């Protein structure tokens with residue numbers, strides 16, 4: 001039955017072609033993600049480790065606790081479990097201070113404040 005055989009071959013080819021398309025679609029998807037075109041790229045390791053150094057050098061840990069930095073201060077709120085935390089919120093508090101919380105805007109550059117905010121936001125256990 002040659003007609004039926006042809007049909008079988010044709011449908012196998014079709015399936016194979018579909019499979020190839022799926023593989024191509026998957027692999028292009030992965031390369032887009034890796035190229036950094038994603039809308040919210042993960043903070044880079046260098047920025048986070050700079051933020052951790054700043055956290056320690058500016059004594060944030062003497063008033064705040066953060067397990068990742070080995071900090072256990074109790075003057076200000078603990079960062080672990082702090083649901084207020086976002087990078088924008090930390091940048092605002094560190095730049096401008098509030099109440100007993102000193103403003104660091106005059107001592108730290110905007111890049112340093114952004115790095116410490118990225119670090120706290122990343123390291124705090126949510």
Ligand code: HEC
Pocket residue numbers: 054055058059060061062063064075076077082084085089090093094098099100101102104116120
């Ligand atoms: C002298 C103690 C002290 C030091 C040093 C200090 N803080 Fe604070 N911080 C506080 C206090 C107290 C508050 C609470 C202020 C308020 O809400 O009235 C606070 C609040 C904050 C908040 C807001 C937390 C929240 O959930 O409301 C952030 C973020 C913060 N500090 C980050 C930092 C960082 C980063 C550093 C180091 C660059 C730092 N702090 C150094 C005492 C301190």
